[in-house]
Amino acid sequence: MMDRTQLSRLGLFDARVPRYTSYPTAPQFGGGVDAGRLVRWIEAIPEGGQISLYLHIPFCRRLCWFCACRTQGTATASPVAAYLETLKAELALLRRHLPRGVTLSRMHWGGGTPTLLTPEMIRDLAGAVQEVAAFAPGAEFSVEIDPNEIDRARAEALQAAGMTRASIGVQDFDPEVQGAIGRSQSFEVTHRAVEMVRDAGIASLNADILYGLPHQSRARITETVQKLLSFAPDRVALYGYAHVPWVARRQQMIPTEALPGPEARLDLDETARRLFLWDGYRQIGIDHFARPGDGLEIAQRTGKLRRNFQGYTDDTAPVLVGLGASAISRFPLGYAQNAPATSAYVAAVRAGKFPVTRGHVFAGEDRMRARLIEAVMCDLRIDAAEILSAFDVTETELFALFRSAAAAFEGKLLVSDAGLAVPEEMRPLVRLIARHFDAYDLSRAGHSAAI
Numbered sequence: 159m160m161d162r163t164q165l166s167r168l169g170l171f172d173a174r175v176p177r178y179t180s181y182p183t184a185p186q187f188g189g190g191v192d193a194g195r196l197v198r199w200i201e202a203i204p205e206g207g208q209i210s211l212y213l214h215i216p217f218c219r220r221l222c223w224f225c226a227c228r229t230q231g232t233a234t235a236s237p238v239a240a241y242l243e244t245l246k247a248e249l250a251l252l253r254r255h256l257p258r259g260v261t262l263s264r265m266h267w268g269g270g271t272p273t274l275l276t277p278e279m280i281r282d283l284a285g286a287v288q289e290v291a292a293f294a295p296g297a298e299f300s301v302e303i304d305p306n307e308i309d310r311a312r313a314e315a316l317q318a319a320g321m322t323r324a325s326i327g328v329q330d331f332d333p334e335v336q337g338a339i340g341r342s343q344s345f346e347v348t349h350r351a352v353e354m355v356r357d358a359g360i361a362s363l364n365a366d367i368l369y370g371l372p373h374q375s376r377a378r379i380t381e382t383v384q385k386l387l388s389f390a391p392d393r394v395a396l397y398g399y400a401h402v403p404w405v406a407r408r409q410q411m412i413p414t415e416a417l418p419g420p421e422a423r424l425d426l427d428e429t430a431r432r433l434f435l436w437d438g439y440r441q442i443g444i445d446h447f448a449r450p451g452d453g454l455e456i457a458q459r460t461g462k463l464r465r466n467f468q469g470y471t472d473d474t475a476p477v478l479v480g481l482g483a484s485a486i487s488r489f490p491l492g493y494a495q496n497a498p499a500t501s502a503y504v505a506a507v508r509a510g511k512f513p514v515t516r517g518h519v520f521a522g523e524d525r526m527r528a529r530l531i532e533a534v535m536c537d538l539r540i541d542a543a544e545i546l547s548a549f550d551v552t553e554t555e556l557f558a559l560f561r562s563a564a565a566a567f568e569g570k571l572l573v574s575d576a577g578l579a580v581p582e583e584m585r586p587l588v589r590l591i592a593r594h595f596d597a598y599d600l601s602r603a604g605h606s607a608a609i
């Protein structure tokens with residue numbers, strides 16, 4: 159890795175940048191995408207084609223203070239039951255417009271806490287999905303699991319519904335860190351959850367942990383990583399804690415005086431990163447790790463790694479349909495986002511309309527810039543030949559972009575006939591480098607820190 163002085167000079171410690179799970183990023187979405195346009199985009203999916211599906215379940219029994227996801231607390235199952243009826247109605251709308259023979263390459267249930275669903279609800283929702291589209295051969299179905307909210311009956315119902323990967327939320331195992339982020343979760347509870355999903359026959363395991371939490375230290379994150387490694391997860395996401403109390407008001411509960419500063423964050427990230435590499439994991443993009451042979455690792459090796467709203471994926475389907483409050487869909491022509499508030503979402507679906515409120519129609523250089531950013535985020539390089547053959551851009555224009563990025567990083571990015579390459583030692587700067595290819599105004603979006 160570059161030394162701190164260099165990283166600091168290049169702006170790592172004071173920049174605020176998007177995570178580029180899309181381009182343009184969601185804060186840039188506007189009102190140009192309505193239900194009518196969404197219907198046209200859905201009807202344009204080729205017959206017999208593949209899509210991936212995201213279902214958002216915005217409920218949790220507890221509301222962790224650190225969490226920036228769209229979710230609301232509920233003590234009982236009744237709001238969840240009412241919400242599921244709406245989700246099924248939205249699935250029925252999709253079925254009405256989806257061309258014939260479309261199958262699912264991937265399905266992800268996220269949230270929130272999808273495991274708040276009872277086994278009956280799981281069967282019911284999975285059945286409703288199968289009436290819209292069957293799984294394609296080799297399809298993957300992943301579900302976000304809160305270790306505190308899973309039992310054998312749910313794990314078995316999910317497995318019977320075709321679930322292939324569990325994604326468990328760990329965040330940190332240290333009790334003092336957990337106390338400061340409003341999330342208590344013993345190692346034993348997490349261990350039991352892992353055993354439950356494995357016993358149910360769910361083969362693949364992902365786990366999420368965070369660096370940059372209050373009271374984290376090198377010793378503590380080392381212990382968290384070692385405990386996590388004892389589960390031998392296939393994949394790990396190591397996200398930087400995004401402190402954005404202006405977006406997620408519950409983060410006002412986080413003791414800011416105990417938060418590590420930017421240099422300490424870099425150190426925590428690097429400490430955890432080295433432990434995963436020592437254990438044989440490969441780093442995937444900016445914040446994921448995967449065992450050799452895992453789908454993400456293969457995708458990275460073969461140039462097929464892609465960015466999506468969940469982070470990184472090896473899915474190649476050209477369409478992602480997101481259902482549920484706040485969910486985002488991606489089509490070849492643009493993005494569509496559902497109403498974020500559950501009440502507005504439910505009202506629109508009850509009125510028989512797709513609950514779209516915002517989005518973005520690709521125009522001008524959007525698609526080319528989206529690919530430049532995705533390539534930097536996934537591969538740490540941009541293949542000039544690929545861009546020139548896929549987009550309406552001249553060699554002169556493209557290389558002018560590369561050279562301008564290189565100049566902004568003191569000439570340390572490598573520009574050659576092959577394209578642009580980010581040296582491994584500059585990996586912490588990847589989001590900052592990606593920003594260089596972003597043509598939108600980021601000043602109002604209120605993004606989190608670059609490290």
Ligand SMILES: C=Cc1c2[nH]c(c1C)Cc1[nH]c(c(CCC(=O)O)c1C)Cc1[nH]c(c(C)c1CCC(=O)O)Cc1[nH]c(c(C)c1C=C)C2
Pocket residue numbers: 175176177178179180182183184185214226227228268269397400401402405467468469484485486604605606607
């Ligand atoms: C799976 C991981 C994460 C999800 N949200 C976050 C993580 C790490 C945290 C996060 N996401 C966004 C922000 C705001 C500012 C920023 O730093 O960019 C933070 C702190 C962006 C964001 N979150 C959602 C949307 C629509 C956006 C804008 C996307 C963009 O900038 O490209 C909502 C959202 N995030 C997550 C889910 C599941 C979700 C709901 C649909 C995951």
Ligand SMILES: C[C@H]1O[C@@H](n2cnc3c(N)ncnc32)[C@H](O)[C@@H]1O
Pocket residue numbers: 224225226227326327328329366367368397398399400401
């Ligand atoms: C879905 C995953 O998103 C991550 N997550 C939730 N909130 C935040 C945040 N503020 N910053 C970074 N990551 C977050 C958690 O690791 C969770 O498991």
Ligand code: SF4
Pocket residue numbers: 217218220221222225226227229269270271304327
């Ligand atoms: S981290 Fe998971 S359980 Fe906690 S509030 Fe966020 S979505 Fe809910």
